Amino acid sequence: MPRIGTPREPGYASTPRQLARNAAILDAARRLGERHGLERVQMSDVAAHAGVALGTLYRYYPSKHHLFAAALTSSIAALPEPTAGSADSVGAAPADPVAAVRDFLGTAAGNLLAEPQLARAMLVSVNVIRSAADTPADPVMPQRILSIAGIDAPSEEDRRLVRMVEQCMYGILTWATAGQLDAAAAVADVRYACELLLAPWRIQG
Amino acid sequence: MPRIGTPREPGYASTPRQLARNAAILDAARRLGERHGLERVQMSDVAAHAGVALGTLYRYYPSKHHLFAAALTSSIAALPEPTAGSADSVGAAPADPVAAVRDFLGTAAGNLLAEPQLARAMLVSVNVIRSAADTPADPVMPQRILSIAGIDAPSEEDRRLVRMVEQCMYGILTWATAGQLDAAAAVADVRYACELLLAPWRIQG
Known part of the structure; x- marks a missing residue:
């Protein structure tokens, strides 16, 4: 238990x-x-x-x-901003917010899964912590995703899309660390899930 | 632990x-x-x-x-097929496979969350079981989704989309049973995630 x-x-x-x-x-x-x-x-x-x-x-x-869930949060907080051509200039909204988030989370997933024992420890812990009643939602991941997408004033819809991407990513990573999916396939799934779940940002923009 | x-x-x-x-x-x-x-x-x-x-x-x-994870699997296996107008005729592929899966999983999510203590017991257990190395992947949910979509011979891409929907749904439900999301919002998120993640089925079909 x-x-x-x-x-x-x-x-x-x-x-x-x-x-x-x-x-x-x-x-x-x-x-x-x-x-x-x-x-x-x-x-x-x-x-x-x-x-x-x-x-x-x-x-x-x-x-x-609590310890390993915090280690995951701080690992995510410490990931560098994506640098390659997705931003028009420093500090500006990226030309393609979906591609920017996809590249960021794909890289994050690859980095996490490169240390499989640690990744498993962190994801098991996050699942346990998130299943506990009254644990406050962790704002680090949603804030990073919105920041990378260049969204300063997120709508309810934006927050909802980010929440679904986060859920889906943790699910894929949990699956991968349980040995159901190899790391390359998991990274590809994370990238594909971003493309599909964040498609409304492309249609609007 | x-x-x-x-x-x-x-x-x-x-x-x-x-x-x-x-x-x-x-x-x-x-x-x-x-x-x-x-x-x-x-x-x-x-x-x-x-x-x-x-x-x-x-x-x-x-x-x-193991007990509560099995209870979830058998609950999902026992859910009735969607009956309302999404299928052209009994046994045929639905006219809109995305809508058929969306309605089925939305109903499933609503049913689960109507018994919150049980839903939490089952989802915490599924997360623990799925985090354990060497637990075989449970085929019940993917098979039901493919069957409802009317896909008899799934491609690698079909299996991947189904896997992502399943991950995302469990994530949303885990979030909801932890009290981060009310049941109505969780059901709406599950339905929306189906629309977005399964969009390739509409584009192809």
């Missing part, structure tokens, strides 16, 4: 020292997750590798699922 | 008596799941309500997640 603790965000990581500590925790989780897989990562090892007390780690992340 | 046992299908439920016993188990799981929610359902209560020994229940389903 997925047993998770009370949802709690590391919201107090606001001083430079706290932010550095949080970054060290997530970095340790990523390295140990890729090496050992979700089930064999011990919270005490994460604390030791990050150089924090175990109690501190649990204050930030009440369970391994 | 999701801890699940060795994947094992109730493949030996082949005699009428075994099939009846399996049906009684899944029915008990559904009733208790809706009443108590995943965490508070006890395998021993399921066995008692189904009139089987606890050891028998565990031979069929090594964990609650």
Whole structure:
């Protein structure tokens, strides 16, 4: 059974020292997750590798699922903006918002699946966290997608399309990390799902 | 942590008596799941309500997640074919395969979300089962979608579109059962995702 603790965000990581500590925790989780897989990562090892007390780690992340779900969010937040020709100029809306999001999420999927044990740890955790009642929706992924599409003032329809792309991508990645789909096919599916689900942006624009 | 046992299908439920016993188990799981929610359902209560020994229940389903994932599969298998005007005649391909699948999955989503505790138990379980390595892909949902679309000899592309619809639907339903989306919005999203993801069937046909 997925047993998770009370949802709690590391919201107090606001001083430079706290932010550095949080970054060290997530970095340790990523390295140990890729090496050992979700089930064999011990919270005490994460604390030791990050150089924090175990109690501190649990204050930030009440369970391994909270920890690895946060690692995924921070991985997505850290992905570079797409650089290749999809934007007319820096800061402007891309000429083709669908292609921009497709390239970004395709690259993100490929990067995640290149570390399969870590990807599985993060996706299992996200599924558990998202299944828990009262977990607040994570705004990082939708905000990145809207930003890459050059949409500053999203309509209800825009938010809905982004939500469906996000659901579909997590589904495809979960499927891939469970060994149902090879990484290349999963990346191709993510790209194709973006083309199909975001088609209204092309028809409107 | 999701801890699940060795994947094992109730493949030996082949005699009428075994099939009846399996049906009684899944029915008990559904009733208790809706009443108590995943965490508070006890395998021993399921066995008692189904009139089987606890050891028998565990031979069929090594964990609650296997049990509730199977309950979802059998619920989907039991959904009636869409009847309203989308088919030209019984057994023929529907005039609009996208509308036929959209109506079927929209109805399925609405039915599932009408029993929120059970829906959550089944979706959390499906996510856990699907995240486990070496769980075979469940063919029931893809086969139903292809059948409703009137596709007898699916191409690689058809299978891919169906896979993406399935991923997206489970994602939307997971989101809804976690309280991030109300049931009406989730049903509308499922219908819209079908329209967008299956658009190639309209363009081709």
